[in-house]
Amino acid sequence: KAGVTQTPRYLIKTRGQQVTLSCSPISGHRSVSWYQQTPGQGLQFLFEYFSETQRNKGNFPGRFSGRQFSNSRSEMNVSTLELGDSALYLCASSPEAGEDGELFFGEGSRLTVL
Amino acid sequence: GNSVTQMEGPVTLSEEAFLTINCTYTATGYPSLFWYVQYPGEGLQLLLKATKADDKGSNKGFEATYRKETTSFHLEKGSVQVSDSAVYFCALRTSGGYQKVTFGTGTKLQVIP
Numbered sequence: 200k201a202g203v204t205q206t207p208r209y210l211i212k213t214r215g216q217q218v219t220l221s222c223s224p225i226s227g228h229r230s231v232s233w234y235q236q237t238p239g240q241g242l243q244f245l246f247e248y249f250s251e252t253q254r255n256k257g258n259f260p261g262r263f264s265g266r267q268f269s270n271s272r273s274e275m276n277v278s279t280l281e282l283g284d285s286a287l288y289l290c291a292s293s294p295e296a297g298e299d300g301e302l303f304f305g306e307g308s309r310l311t312v313l
Numbered sequence: 314g315n316s317v318t319q320m321e322g323p324v325t326l327s328e329e330a331f332l333t334i335n336c337t338y339t340a341t342g343y344p345s346l347f348w349y350v351q352y353p354g355e356g357l358q359l360l361l362k363a364t365k366a367d368d369k370g371s372n373k374g375f376e377a378t379y380r381k382e383t384t385s386f387h388l389e390k391g392s393v394q395v396s397d398s399a400v401y402f403c404a405l406r407t408s409g410g411y412q413k414v415t416f417g418t419g420t421k422l423q424v425i426p
Contacts, residue, residue: 234416242357302357306354307356
């Protein structure tokens with residue numbers, strides 16, 4: 200069974216540009232969540248989608264947005280990039296939102312903003 | 314709000330040493346608790362979990378017990394190996410929290426031969 204796939208794995212952008220990251224969850228998983236990982240802040244929750252609906256959102260500015268498609272694939276977009284957006288962006292999927300459910304993570308997309 | 318505090322790293326141990334990584338939490342309600350591990354260049358993967366007080370999660374020689382009275386979920390292993398070198402994250406999720414998991418800042422473990 201294929202794991203969570205994130206693309207691209209690495210990318211470099213300049214300030215002011217925008218970026219779109221993609222996440223394909225494990226087949227059959229309907230919930231996708233996104234996290235930002237930085238050395239200083241650790242893992243910060245961005246948002247979570249289930250059946251194309253955003254159910255939960257973290258404390259990030261409106262420049263960070265996302266969506267989920269009918270096949271459960273998800274994208275996140277960051278507009279007007281800032282240097283501080285440099286991070287590893289992790290996507291995680293889960294079959295359902297059970298409280299004790301395991302999150303399955305992709306390897307991440309490493310974004311560098313110059 | 315919810316929060317997870319874990320010991321600062323890096324932690325450097327010799328092979329076969331005993332490992333403890335402390336984790337305490339603050340949460341509303343009754344959270345489920347997790348330890349995730351991140352090997353170099355990879356995403357996180359679940360190491361173990363516990364869903365109610367006094368539960369003990371275990372996997373690959375690692376153990377952690379859900380202590381409600383001390384709001385703790387310390388990770389232990391009796392004899393670490395070089396292959397255990399990774400970053401370890403303590404995490405929680407509360408009832409109704411959907412997929413919003415709160416993570417600690419991570420503790421880097423380095424095991425030397």
